[in-house]
Structures are given as structure tokens and as C-alpha cells.
Amino acid sequence: MDLHLVTYFVAVVDHGGITKAAQSLYISQPSLSQAIRTLEKRLGVTLFDRTGRRLELTEAGRKLDVAARRILADVDRAKAKVDAVRELRAGRVDVVTYAAFSIDPVVNVVRLFRERFPRLSVRVISADGPGGVLSALRSGDAEIGIMDSAAEHATFSAIPMAEQDLVVAVPPRLAEELPDPAPHSAVRALPLIIDHSDQHTANLFAGIVDDDAKNVVIDCQLPSAVWSLVRSGTGATVLPRTVADRQLAGTRRVALDPPLSRPWGLVLRSGLPSPAALAFISAARAHSGISPDPSDTQDW
Incomplete structure (x- = not known):
């Protein structure tokens, strides 16, 4: 349903007829009449009883009146929020x-x-x-x-x-035999440099970490330090593909099988x-x- 048709409908209800509603909306009377007929056609109902001098709502019209006013109120609230953001100066x-x-x-x-x-x-x-x-x-x-x-x-x-698409960034000397995509079992054979302190992340990486996390050779929470260690050839790490492509261009970035995302x-x-x-x-x-x-x- 077009929002302007809802606005026109409410105006007709509030003004009790087409003529005054058209004047308040600054549109011609024929245009408003056609808009109301279009709305009735789209809804498949008659909204106004046109037998008297003043338009009266039908049962369907009364139901739409409630819904229409709710819609317009919701739109006004949404506009107010957007305006509050747009008008921010500090x-x-x-x-x-x-x-x-x-x-x-x-x-x-x-x-x-x-x-x-x-x-x-x-x-x-x-x-x-x-x-x-x-x-x-x-x-x-x-x-x-x-x-x-x-x-x-x-x-x-x-x-x-x-979601972050996670990949393994591997120094060249450690990546010679690694397929792409790499099964989790192959990653478990690599020395990993990851942040293993967060339990949720540890659970996410469970498939690529061996028993007792013996292949986590460095547990580090500092991304820049992890990248430097990987670039130096100390080990591999798991990180978002977008970050790997930008920060570890000299390494081999390998997808995981099955894929890993966060x-x-x-x-x-x-x-x-x-x-x-x-x-x-x-x-x-x-x-x-x-x-x-x-x-x-x-x-x-």
C-alpha cells in the first residue's frame, strides 16, 4: 500500500469529505477522489458510504482507519529518529x-x-x-x-x-604441503599463533587445535604481534580473510574445509x-x- 494513499485516506476521514481534504492536501478534488478509488480497488473493499451528504466509513473503512493511523504514527517516529541523527552537530x-x-x-x-x-x-x-x-x-x-x-x-x-570468513595464514616454509582448502586435520599439524584465552574463540577453533592445545605454540591477544610472528615464520594463524589479505600478503592464505566463520x-x-x-x-x-x-x- 502506498504511503501517500494512506495519508489521503486519513485526511478524508478527518475532514469528512473529499473537498475539504483536497484543500488541506493542496491537490485537486478529482485527483483525491481517484486516489481513494485506487485504494479501494487495491484493497478490494468499499471504504466509504457515499449515500449521504457526508462520507461515512464502512466497517472495512473503520478497520483501515485504525491501521492507517498506526502506520502514520510509526512513520513519524521513524522520521524523528532519522532527523535526530541527521541534525547531529556534535x-x-x-x-x-x-x-x-x-x-x-x-x-x-x-x-x-x-x-x-x-x-x-x-x-x-x-x-x-x-x-x-x-x-x-x-x-x-x-x-x-x-x-x-x-x-x-x-x-x-x-x-x-x-560473518567473518576465517582463513589460515601460513608462512611459505610451513605451507609447502598444505592443500587449499585445508582440512582441519592438516591445520592441527601446524604450529599456531592465536588468541586462545577467550573460551568462546577456543570452542570455535576446537577442530583445528589438537589435544591439550599442544599446537598452539604462542597464545597472544595482540593482533599486531601475531602478524609479526607469522611474517617472521614462527607459526600460522587464523583470522578474517579481509585482514589476512591486507596484513599478511607475504603468506599463503588458505581456506578451511569445512569452512570456518565467526x-x-x-x-x-x-x-x-x-x-x-x-x-x-x-x-x-x-x-x-x-x-x-x-x-x-x-x-x-
Whole structure:
């Protein structure tokens, strides 16, 4: 149903007829009459009783009147939220995440956020895994968290976003016999340099880590240190393909069989997000290829 037809219908109801409604809408009377007939045709019902001097709603018309006013109210609320974001002149959003997402998606989302809202700033703080993200939100240190959407998020509101496509980045000397894609059993034979401290990440990597994690030769939470160690030939690591292609171009990037991915999303404190937070959410959705809808939060 076209929104302008809903608006025209409500105007006719409020003004009790076509003539006054057309004047209030600044359109011609024939155009408004045709619009109402179009609406009735699309719905397959008669909306007005035209036997008297004043148009009266039929039963179908009364039902539509309730729904139409709800639709217009929802549209007004959505416009108000969008306007609040567009009219932002200053402000800051505080975001918390951890090592797994510190490059992908944080860098591109923050870049897009700044391009769209150049007068806003963002503070990104580091946490120790999903639990640290929720703790920062709970204490008020941050308004938005970026974390693994498969992890427990307690009672926080959340917006699922996208998935990281994970690959193995292997130094040339360790990659000679490695097929592409590599079965998990082949990766278990490699010395790995990964962040194995987060239990959820450890569970995700369970298929490529051998018994007692003996092939995890370096457990490191610092991405830049991991990359340097891989480039030096010390071992292989598992990371998003986009990050591997940019940071470890001199290594061999190998897909996994079966594929390994990590979903991520935003977690929010309870209550209405600030306009700056809504702006950040819209940037994250755009980065993920999701249609903009800043009011769309749900529980995972």
C-alpha cells in the first residue's frame, strides 16, 4: 500500500469529505477522489458510504482507519529518529570490543561512521572477550559492544550483523604441503599463533587445535604481534580473510574445509540509544549490507 494513499485516506476521514481534504492536501478534488478509488480497488473493499451528504466509513473503512493511523504514527517516529541523527552537530559514541573484532569490522565501520557523520567522534575501548564487553556495557563505560553474536549476551539488546570468513595464514616454509582448502586435520599439524584465552574463540577453533592445545605454540591477544610472528615464520594463524589479505600478503592464505566463520553483531545497553549510537548502528548496518533501520533491535 502506498504511503501517500494512506495519508489521503486519513485526511478524508478527518475532514469528512473529499473537498475539504483536497484543500488541506493542496491537490485537486478529482485527483483525491481517484486516489481513494485506487485504494479501494487495491484493497478490494468499499471504504466509504457515499449515500449521504457526508462520507461515512464502512466497517472495512473503520478497520483501515485504525491501521492507517498506526502506520502514520510509526512513520513519524521513524522520521524523528532519522532527523535526530541527521541534525547531529556534535557528540561521541563509546564502543567496546575485543581483539577478534579490533580490525574487522571495527576499522571499516568507524571509517564509514566518520564519513557519514564528520562532526561526531567515537571512542573504541578494549575488553577481555565477550564477558568484558558486557561488563563495560553494564558499568556504563560504553554504549555499544561489538562481539561474537553466537556468544551469550545475557539480557542486552542486540543486532546481528554479518560473518567473518576465517582463513589460515601460513608462512611459505610451513605451507609447502598444505592443500587449499585445508582440512582441519592438516591445520592441527601446524604450529599456531592465536588468541586462545577467550573460551568462546577456543570452542570455535576446537577442530583445528589438537589435544591439550599442544599446537598452539604462542597464545597472544595482540593482533599486531601475531602478524609479526607469522611474517617472521614462527607459526600460522587464523583470522578474517579481509585482514589476512591486507596484513599478511607475504603468506599463503588458505581456506578451511569445512569452512570456518565467526558471526558478529552489536550489543546495546537497555533503553533508547543516543542519536550518536543510532548513527553508529546505521554505519554498521551499511557496512554489513543491511537495509538501514536504526530502530530494529532484537534478542539473539
